[in-house]
Amino acid sequence: MNKTILVVEDEQSIATLLKYNLEQAGYSVITAHDGEEGMNMAVEKLPDLMILDLMLPKMDGIEVCKELRQKKMNIPILMLTAKDDEFDKVLGLELGADDYMTKPFSPREVVARVKAILRRSQAIKGAVEPEEPADYKEVGELKVYPEQYEAYFQGQLLELTPKEFELLLHLANNKGRVLTRDHLLSAVWNYDFAGDTRIVDVHISHLREKIEPDTKKPVYIKTIRGLGYKMEEPRNQ
DSSP states (O other), X not given: OOOEEEEEOSOHHHHHHHHHHHHHTTOEEEEESSHHHHHXXXXXXXOSEEEEXXXXXSSOHHHHHHHHHHTTOOOOEEEEEETTSOOOHHHHHHTTOSEEEEESOOHHHHXXXXXXXXXXXXXXXXXXXXXXXXXXXXXXXXXXXXXXXXXXXXXXXXXXOHHHHHHHHHHXXXXXXXXXXXXHHHHHHSSOOTTOTHHHXXXXXXXXXXXXXXXXXXXXXXXXXXXXXXXXXXXXX
C-alpha cells in the first residue's frame, strides 16, 4: 500500500510541483492550501508524512505543528521555509517538526528527504513489549526495539518522535561510548545541520524527560562536559 503524503502549501505552483514529483516517486498525495485545512486533513486522513509550509493563511506551520503534537499525533513533519522567513529552525524542530528545507528547493531533494524520514518513521502500535523480539537493546529498565521502532521504559511504551527514537537507539547501540554533538548530528540527522548542535541538546532534554527518574541528575544519558553525551547502565540498578 502506498504511503500517503499530505502537502500543506498555499502557493499553488509549489503544491502542484510537489504533488507531481511525489506521485512520480510512488506516493499518494493529498493537498491543503491553508493551515486550518491542513490541520483538519491531518486529523481526518492520518497521512504517513506531512510537508508543511511555514507561512500559511489561517494557521501558520508552527501553530499546526504545535497543535498536532499536543494531540499526541506523531505524524512526521517536513517544514518548508522561505529564505527571508524569520524562522528559528531549532524552535520549529523543538515544537515537533522532524526536518526542514529552505525554498527554493530541488524536487529531487524533497523526495530524498521524504524517503529518509519515512525510513526512520513507523507508527507506534500497541503498548505491550514484543514477546520474542528478534533484536533489541537493553540499558537498565530501558528496552529499544529497532525493527518495531518502539522503546519501552519500565515496561511502558514511550511516545517518541522519529528523531527521538533514532537518537535513543544510537545512544543505546553505543552504550558506554562518549559521542560528540557533531557525531550525533551526522549519525542521527544524516547531514551537517549547519553546525547547529542545539538541536542535539533539545532532543537529549526530551529523552531525559521520558526516561530519567530525575532530569537534574541523569543516570542514563550523561553529559560529558566539553565533549558530548554517553549512555550508561544506571549504577543504582
